[in-house]
Amino acid sequence: MSNAAATVNDRSLDIAHDLIEDITAGYPRDDLAIRFWDGPSWGNTRDPRFTFVLRHPAALRRMLSGANELTLGEAFIYDDFDVEGDLEAAFEFAEYLWRTRWNSARSCISRPCC
Secondary structure, eight states, X not given: OOHHHXXXXXXXXXXXXXXXXXXXXXXXXXXXXXXXXXXXXXXXXXXXXXXXXXXXXXXXXXXXXXXXXXXXXXXXXXXXXXXXXXXXXXXXXXXXXXXXXXXXXXXXTTSTTO
């Protein structure tokens, strides 16, 4: 990977981490993990009930753009993300996301790199 590509990927990862920190700040459970497109994980990596696997830097934007069942379903169908583990627990988390308002998420989804 070139230095420019590495810098863009690092920036995308930083933005994704910030966004995830923001949208999970009030989540009452410690049962999820998120694995990023370049390998590192976030969250409960020892014993998660489920893991969201983000396939590329734009996966979060595609999942959260409009934040409804349709956008999430389309992101899944187009292989932007996958879920490993307890799918019912993942749906509980998705419901939490739909009920929650995210300030930085709204500004981030307009950025091309997250």
